[in-house]
Amino acid sequence: MNYSAAVGSYCSLVDQFPHSKKGQEARERFLTGAKPHLLGIDNVTTWPGSGGAKGTVPLWKFSMGAGLLDLLAQSKGLYHFQAPRLPEDLAVYRSDGSVLLGSVAHEHTGWMNLTAEEKADPRLGLVELRLKDR
Incomplete structure (x- = not known):
């Protein structure tokens, strides 16, 4: 995460919280802590790694920073x-x-799209990566 924060400018997360009381409480708890970093909310049907959603979902965008x-x-x-x-x-x-870093959490899939300069960055040595054959 530290490497992505150093190289990245902003991040996104998808609001798929359940509409139950516990789901809405978790949503509010997260947003309360993240609100100072919120850049905006877009309603989307796709996001990095998604196959698409039925209808639209809120995609939250946050500036990268120490508090976030x-x-x-x-x-x-x-x-x-x-x-x-x-x-x-x-x-x-x-x-x-x-996209620098993407993930589909429920599928336990994550990836990084690295430039040649980023691949040579010594800070990347701290990140455990498995290269995907193309």
Whole structure:
């Protein structure tokens, strides 16, 4: 996460919280902590890694920063970003809008789209990656 935050400009999470009382409480709890970093909310049918949704879902966009990182670090890991406790499918973007890190939490799938410069970055050595054959 620290590498993605250093290279990325903003991130997104999908609001798929259940409409139950517990789901709405979890939604409000997360948004209360993340609100200072909120850039906007877009209603989307697709997001990085998704096959599409039936109808639209809110995609929350947050600026990367220390306070948001502290909130995200409360997760047990990338695949823990799942409802009903947390928003889903964390993605991190570069300033040009391209995806640096994407995930589909319920499928335990995550990936990084790295430039040549990013692949050579020594900070990346701290990240455990398995390369995908193309």
